[in-house]
Amino acid sequence: MRRINLKKANVARSNTIRDINRQIVLTYVRELGPISRAEIARETALQRSTVSLIVDELMVSGLIEEVSGESTGGRPPSLLSLRTADAVAIGVDLGIVKTVMATSDLAGRILDQEDFATDPDVDITLKKIVGCAQRLIKKNRGTIEGIGVSLPGVIDLDTGNLYVPHFNWRNDPFAGVLKSATGLPVTIDNDANAAALAELWFGRPEIREVRDFILVLIAEGVGTGIVFDGQLYRGEGGSAGEFGHMTIGSGAPVACAVGSRDCWEAFASERAALARYQKLSRGNGSNEVDFPQLVELALKGEGNARSALKETARYLGVGLANLIQGLAPEAVIVAGPIARAWPVIAEELKASVSASICRGFPSTPIIGSTLGSQPTLMGALSLVLATKLASASIAEKKQGSVRLAAH
Numbered sequence: 200m201r202r203i204n205l206k207k208a209n210v211a212r213s214n215t216i217r218d219i220n221r222q223i224v225l226t227y228v229r230e231l232g233p234i235s236r237a238e239i240a241r242e243t244a245l246q247r248s249t250v251s252l253i254v255d256e257l258m259v260s261g262l263i264e265e266v267s268g269e270s271t272g273g274r275p276p277s278l279l280s281l282r283t284a285d286a287v288a289i290g291v292d293l294g295i296v297k298t299v300m301a302t303s304d305l306a307g308r309i310l311d312q313e314d315f316a317t318d319p320d321v322d323i324t325l326k327k328i329v330g331c332a333q334r335l336i337k338k339n340r341g342t343i344e345g346i347g348v349s350l351p352g353v354i355d356l357d358t359g360n361l362y363v364p365h366f367n368w369r370n371d372p373f374a375g376v377l378k379s380a381t382g383l384p385v386t387i388d389n390d391a392n393a394a395a396l397a398e399l400w401f402g403r404p405e406i407r408e409v410r411d412f413i414l415v416l417i418a419e420g421v422g423t424g425i426v427f428d429g430q431l432y433r434g435e436g437g438s439a440g441e442f443g444h445m446t447i448g449s450g451a452p453v454a455c456a457v458g459s460r461d462c463w464e465a466f467a468s469e470r471a472a473l474a475r476y477q478k479l480s481r482g483n484g485s486n487e488v489d490f491p492q493l494v495e496l497a498l499k500g501e502g503n504a505r506s507a508l509k510e511t512a513r514y515l516g517v518g519l520a521n522l523i524q525g526l527a528p529e530a531v532i533v534a535g536p537i538a539r540a541w542p543v544i545a546e547e548l549k550a551s552v553s554a555s556i557c558r559g560f561p562s563t564p565i566i567g568s569t570l571g572s573q574p575t576l577m578g579a580l581s582l583v584l585a586t587k588l589a590s591a592s593i594a595e596k597k598q599g600s601v602r603l604a605a606h
Contacts, residue, residue: 443462
């Protein structure tokens with residue numbers, strides 16, 4: 200039972216039930232549509248008149264639309280579907296090597312995409328992001344309602360300060376500059392948090408229906424997004440999930456972002472896998488590859504690539520066992536380019552978890568990301584889309600404020 204926090208409690212008003220019912224109807228349309236008003240009324244036990252009133256409001260807000268169903272001999276039935284005619288969000292996936300930007304419709308379908316090299320100078324990178332955002336906004340003629348930014352760092356929700364250790368970016372007015380240049384609300388969050396949010400809202404049904412899970416993002420570093428009871432858990436100052444720096448051994452093949460060779464990131468990151476491959480391949484002239492190329496080699500059966508990824512998976516499993524024993528999630532999701540190598544690493548990873556976990560502890564499903572090849576880009580888009588879909592107020596379009604991951 201949740202204890203009420205009087206400092207943050209909102210007294211229920213007369214429209215509270217209406218707002219809850221509106222979100223329930225919208226969720227039925229989003230996840231089960233095309234669907235009829237009668238089906239929604241039957242599933243929810245709401246009055247037909249109540250459903251019709253809510254549907255009218257959602258249609259006026261531009262969230263849903265009527266579509267024609269298949270005729271069975273007479274007039275085609277009128278069904279309800281999520282409105283996906285326009286681009287409504289811009290996602291900015293700011294990575295260590297490159298930044299990817301895209302627009303999407305309300306269902307999370309990517310419509311346009313651009314990418315460019317990420318510059319270590321925050322002002323240069325921000326200028327590129329602003330220019331790309333302005334082009335995408337102009338192209339879509341006023342339909343964009345917000346911008347989401349996913350980045351490999353820590354964001355303090357109270358102050359808006361951010362820290363990106365790889366570039367040593369500290370407290371730069373990222374959101375403020377982007378908002379001023381575009382006139383749109385801007386939401387920023389850590390890349391692992393954003394990817395977890397995307398799994399929650401846009402992942403396959405087996406993940407959408409899980410209320411408690413941990414997403415582990417393997418990239419240059421190791422990040423985790425934690426979902427409890429269908430909500431992201433960020434902790435004090437937005438720093439929850441920094442398990443990449445927990446100690447799991449000593450003498451890792453690379454140092455982590457802050458210089459340690461003892462932490463999980465130093466053993467299980469992409470950089471660690473590449474270092475193992477380079478060591479195994481020394482002398483044959485084929486060791487200069489990036490991580491996607493390493494995955495490709497492993498999938499094609501190249502022995503050193505497979506060995507490097509399996510060893511990395513073994514250490515990944517040690518860390519996952521710690522998270523499972525400490526948090527007991529319903530599922531663990533592994534995301535990032537390494538998920539493409541699932542046929543190579545899955546057996547080694549699960550065996551490592553089983554060997555590292557206390558006997559008798561309940562087993563936890565471990566699966567590769569269901570978001571495809573761009574989980575952090577989908578995460579960036581979800582920072583806008585989830586806010587729009589979950590909002591109790593359907594008239595919240597273009598407020599012109601800066602939002603910092605307040606879901």
